Amino acid sequence: MLSSTLIDELGFKRLNQHTVDEFYEIVSNRYEKGSMIITSNKSFEEWGEVFWDPVLATAIIDRIIHHCRIEG
Numbered sequence: 001m002l003s004s005t006l007i008d009e010l011g012f013k014r015l016n017q018h019t020v021d022e023f024y025e026i027v028s029n030r031y032e033k034g035s036m037i038i039t040s041n042k043s044f045e046e047w048g049e050v051f052w053d054p055v056l057a058t059a060i061i062d063r064i065i066h067h068c069r070i071e072g
Contacts, residue, residue, distance in 0.1 A: 004035040011042035011050040020051045024060055031063045038064065 005026065015023065030036055044061050048054030 004037060005030055007036065007038045010038055010040040011046065012040075015050060015052070017052060020053070020056065023051075024056060027060050027063050032067070036064065 027036070042050055044057075047057040047061060051057040051060065
């Protein structure tokens with residue numbers, strides 16, 4: 001049984017490229033297998049800046065929002 005993953009304040013600090021690659025791996029590995037709770041002060045439109053790459057940010061967002069409930 002997989003546990004939940006909690007990521008708090010995503011985007012509070014700009015991530016370096018290695019961290020972005022690792023974050024993508026976490027999201028991809030959890031996709032449709034376990035729950036994730038993510039808080040952020042950034043809108044999805046700003047995630048391209050946080051992740052240094054708008055295409056990668058879109059791939060991450062697609063996986064996160066596929067079966068999610070967005071509140072805020």
